[in-house]
Amino acid sequence: MLFSSIPFLFYFIPCMMLVYFLVPAKCKNAVLLAFSIFFYAWGGVTYALLMILAIVMGYAAGLLIERYRGTGKAKAIMMIAVAAIISFMLYFKYTDFFIENFNRLTGLAIPLLRITLPIGISFYTFQIISYVVDVYRGVPAQKNPIYLGAYVSMFPQLIAGPIVRYVDVAKELDERTHTTAEAAAGIRRFMMGLAKKILIANPLSELSNIALASDEPSVLFYWIYGISVALYIYFDFSGYSDMAIGLGRVFGFHFLENFNYPFISKSATEFWRRWHMSLGSWFRDYVYIPMGGNRVPKWRWLFNIFVVWLLTGFWHGAAWNFIIWGLFFGVLLTIEKLWLLKHLEKSRIWSRIYLLFAVMVSFIVFNAADMPDAFATIGGLFGAGGIPLVSAQSLYYLRSYAIIFVLALVGATPVVKNLAGKLSESPKTGKIINVLEPIVLISLLLVITGYLVDGSFNPFLYFRF
Amino acid sequence: MNNKIKNHVVIISMAVLVAVLSVLCFFGPKPDFLDAERRDPAAFPELSVDSIMKDGAEYSDSFMSKFETYSLDTFPFRDFFRTVKAICANYIFGQMDNNNIFIADGYAAEMQESISDESLEHAAERITFIYEQFLKDKGIKPYLSIIPDKAYFIAEESGHLSMDYDAFVSRMTDSLSFAEYIDIFPTLSLEDYYKTDTHWRQEQLGDTAKLLAESMGVPYSGEFDVHLLDHPFYGVYYGQAALPMPAEDMYYLTSPTWQDLKVYDYQNNREISVYDMEKAVGKDPYDMYLSGELSKVTIENPDALTDKELVIFRDSFGRSIIPLLADSYAKITVIDIRYIPNSAFLGSWVDFENQDVLFLYSTLVLNQSSEMK
Numbered sequence: 001m002l003f004s005s006i007p008f009l010f011y012f013i014p015c016m017m018l019v020y021f022l023v024p025a026k027c028k029n030a031v032l033l034a035f036s037i038f039f040y041a042w043g044g045v046t047y048a049l050l051m052i053l054a055i056v057m058g059y060a061a062g063l064l065i066e067r068y069r070g071t072g073k074a075k076a077i078m079m080i081a082v083a084a085i086i087s088f089m090l091y092f093k094y095t096d097f098f099i100e101n102f103n104r105l106t107g108l109a110i111p112l113l114r115i116t117l118p119i120g121i122s123f124y125t126f127q128i129i130s131y132v133v134d135v136y137r138g139v140p141a142q143k144n145p146i147y148l149g150a151y152v153s154m155f156p157q158l159i160a161g162p163i164v165r166y167v168d169v170a171k172e173l174d175e176r177t178h179t180t181a182e183a184a185a186g187i188r189r190f191m192m193g194l195a196k197k198i199l200i201a202n203p204l205s206e207l208s209n210i211a212l213a214s215d216e217p218s219v220l221f222y223w224i225y226g227i228s229v230a231l232y233i234y235f236d237f238s239g240y241s242d243m244a245i246g247l248g249r250v251f252g253f254h255f256l257e258n259f260n261y262p263f264i265s266k267s268a269t270e271f272w273r274r275w276h277m278s279l280g281s282w283f284r285d286y287v288y289i290p291m292g293g294n295r296v297p298k299w300r301w302l303f304n305i306f307v308v309w310l311l312t313g314f315w316h317g318a319a320w321n322f323i324i325w326g327l328f329f330g331v332l333l334t335i336e337k338l339w340l341l342k343h344l345e346k347s348r349i350w351s352r353i354y355l356l357f358a359v360m361v362s363f364i365v366f367n368a369a370d371m372p373d374a375f376a377t378i379g380g381l382f383g384a385g386g387i388p389l390v391s392a393q394s395l396y397y398l399r400s401y402a403i404i405f406v407l408a409l410v411g412a413t414p415v416v417k418n419l420a421g422k423l424s425e426s427p428k429t430g431k432i433i434n435v436l437e438p439i440v441l442i443s444l445l446l447v448i449t450g451y452l453v454d455g456s457f458n459p460f461l462y463f464r465f
Numbered sequence: 466m467n468n469k470i471k472n473h474v475v476i477i478s479m480a481v482l483v484a485v486l487s488v489l490c491f492f493g494p495k496p497d498f499l500d501a502e503r504r505d506p507a508a509f510p511e512l513s514v515d516s517i518m519k520d521g522a523e524y525s526d527s528f529m530s531k532f533e534t535y536s537l538d539t540f541p542f543r544d545f546f547r548t549v550k551a552i553c554a555n556y557i558f559g560q561m562d563n564n565n566i567f568i569a570d571g572y573a574a575e576m577q578e579s580i581s582d583e584s585l586e587h588a589a590e591r592i593t594f595i596y597e598q599f600l601k602d603k604g605i606k607p608y609l610s611i612i613p614d615k616a617y618f619i620a621e622e623s624g625h626l627s628m629d630y631d632a633f634v635s636r637m638t639d640s641l642s643f644a645e646y647i648d649i650f651p652t653l654s655l656e657d658y659y660k661t662d663t664h665w666r667q668e669q670l671g672d673t674a675k676l677l678a679e680s681m682g683v684p685y686s687g688e689f690d691v692h693l694l695d696h697p698f699y700g701v702y703y704g705q706a707a708l709p710m711p712a713e714d715m716y717y718l719t720s721p722t723w724q725d726l727k728v729y730d731y732q733n734n735r736e737i738s739v740y741d742m743e744k745a746v747g748k749d750p751y752d753m754y755l756s757g758e759l760s761k762v763t764i765e766n767p768d769a770l771t772d773k774e775l776v777i778f779r780d781s782f783g784r785s786i787i788p789l790l791a792d793s794y795a796k797i798t799v800i801d802i803r804y805i806p807n808s809a810f811l812g813s814w815v816d817f818e819n820q821d822v823l824f825l826y827s828t829l830v831l832n833q834s835s836e837m838k
Contacts, residue, residue, distance in 0.1 A: 044520030116521030184472035450550030
């Protein structure tokens with residue numbers, strides 16, 4: 001089920017809220033679990049059974065690790081559990097990719113299994129892995145299977161993150177408070193995320209599709225495509241994270257931030273400290289540091305970076321363009337760490353131009369059907385194939401989407417947030433902001449409902465991961 | 466308002482709005498027909514173990530997927546919300562079209578970005594088939610006329626995308642060189658079209674009908690009585706654009722020579738009138754002209770100015786102009802090859818012998834011709 005859908009907003013959420021806030025505190029996790037499984041099963045009942053199986057495995061592994069803590073058995077159980085969970089993901093997400101490439105290498109024609117990817121499998125498997133490893137590292141195992149089930153399957157973050165660590169919500173699973181201040185802040189955050197998705201990301205996605213499918217290709221159209229794809233991916237994914245964090249607050253949970261205005265970064269290194277932070281920190285804590293991080297010989301350190309970025313790319317999808325996308329950042333980060341970073345720090349303008357161009361190119365690769373498609377698009381940015389600079393279509397769509405473009409560009413920076421913060425702090429303007437806030441939120445909900453009712457174009461990009 | 470009160474207001478106002486709409490979603494009345502969009506809403510999907518268990522490639526057939534469509538189609542105040550979206554997209558976000566429909570000078574039109582080569586080829590292939598199968602050996606040289614859609618008159622000057630209409634016509638006339646082309650573009654202007662609909666206005670088509678008649682060598686009387694339909698007309702773009710537009714007046718013409726006119730609907734084997742007054746107050750009033758989407762209709766006028774016969778292959782635009790030719794021909798056979806199984810059957814429907822034959826199609830249909838059979 002999509003957050004940005006009529007069934008979620010006007011069927012699921014009202015029922016869920018009603019039951020959740022009516023039942024006593026000790027039953028809230030059970031309600032959360034039941035509704036989360038319903039939420040997930042809406043996208044496919046068999047997938048929900050698969051997720052329940054993964055939760056049971058994680059739960060059993062946690063208890064066994066705790067039981068054998070301090071012995072070799074604990075490590076063996078942890079490794080078996082992690083391998084089992086990873087094999088889960090490998091089977092459902094990567095089998096056809098491996099068969100396809102094996103066929104290419106050997107010339108064989110082993111038929112593809114055509115396995116449908118269960119939505120959000122990459123997110124919940126990573127959460128279960130982090131739970132099992134954290135228990136092995138000393139975190140007390142969760143004894144109540146409902147509580148662990150509620151943590152893994154919690155619908156706000158289940159299918160598109162952020163990747164919530166068990167340790168970050170363990171206390172709130174046991175005991176949490178629900179206040180009007182938190183609920184109002186959660187609603188505000190949810191609505192901002194919904195607006196980012198519906199009013200900015202979806203139109204930009206439409207624009208990028210129009211630009212790429214145009215029968216009048218031009219340099220301007222390729223730039224419109226590159227910029228709109230980068231902004232679309234950001235607003236789509238960060239919008240979802242905002243909604244997840246907002247819903248979490250309504251239910252008394254505090255998830256860590258997942259984005260921090262990545263487009264204002266001055267280097268790829270900084271970009272990845274601001275982009276999909278929960279994934280970056282996951283790879284850091286469960287792959288990079290266990291491999292030795294940077295406290296190893298230089299060749300090994302470079303190898304560690306290579307592995308982490310190979311996996312980061314591969315995590316995003318079973319296709320070569322995702323692997324190349326990950327390695328592209330691996331190479332950039334290596335170059336920056338070895339040489340470029342000190343030069344980038346000297347120029348605020350050039351460093352940003354470099355970063356924005358690199359990110360745009362990376363997202364062209366990310367969003368491409370395959371690598372030849374990506375190279376063709378990148379070539380189009382520079383007029384490859386003798387295409388004209390502009391076309392009537394490109395000018396029309398630039399005009400038609402100009403305001404959305406400007407809103408997206410401004411919204412990708414902290415300008416609005418900082419301004420709203422300053423205005424709220426002032427006693428005079430703070431009162432006006434307080435009056436305006438409910439009006440803006442209600443208006444947003446009406447407009448967004450209009451967009452949902454009118455259109456059927458509403459896919460979430462990160463569901464496929 | 467302090468923060469504490471604001472938080473309460475936020476929670477209560479949002480909760481009330483969501484709760485009211487939610488209750489209406491669950492228990493509110495459901496529409497039988499979506500008037501603005503001229504279609505039936507999706508029905509409540511079948512709830513069964515089988516429909517719930519569908520996933521993967523079959524997910525679009527699942528209860529869940531179909532319920533999403535149902536929930537959109539039956540959402541309370543659907544038209545209001547679609548209008549809110551259209552106003553926001555057009556006037557706040559400055560988007561120049563909404564669902565590919567734009568409004569300029571009070572006229573709603575569909576943006577025609579480009580010529581579909583595939584579609585034009587298909588249309589030409591179907592028309593050529595009819596010519597070679599039924600007309601060529603009989604020595605009949607058909608006429609071809611193309612009706613410009615409204616965007617031809619306003620798209621370019623209002624800054625919207627517009628296809629190359631000259632190239633469009635050239636491509637069709639080149640492909641159908643066996644036909645004599647009657648250029649009706651100069652007889653038409655924007656005012657000849659409805660503001661809220663795709664179609665042209667019957668009462669404005671005198672010059673066009675006269676040109677067609679004279680080009681085919683028959684006299685044209687042009688003497689008609691104009692009647693105002695006592696029913697507000699909202700065209701198809703009204704619903705698609707979802708923007709507030711006023712209702713329009715709709716007119717229809719009759720001739721004093723139509724006393725003994727006989728109109729026959731072969732699809733339903735019944736005698737009908739030139740104008741179906743039940744449809745005139747129905748979901749699509751434009752269907753009043755020759756009773757809407759029918760595959761074969763004949764119009765016989767014993768008081769016509771000639772004893773000649775005409776066979777017209779047409780789309781929905783043709784329905785309103787054909788009555789204006791009823792004084793010129795003793796018999797008109799009207800064929801819509803979109804509503805027949807295959808043009809190969811035409812030989813058993815029409816005895817092609819000594820008639821004028823006119824292919825009269827709009828750019829809209831030619832550019833999306835997959836339904837021409």
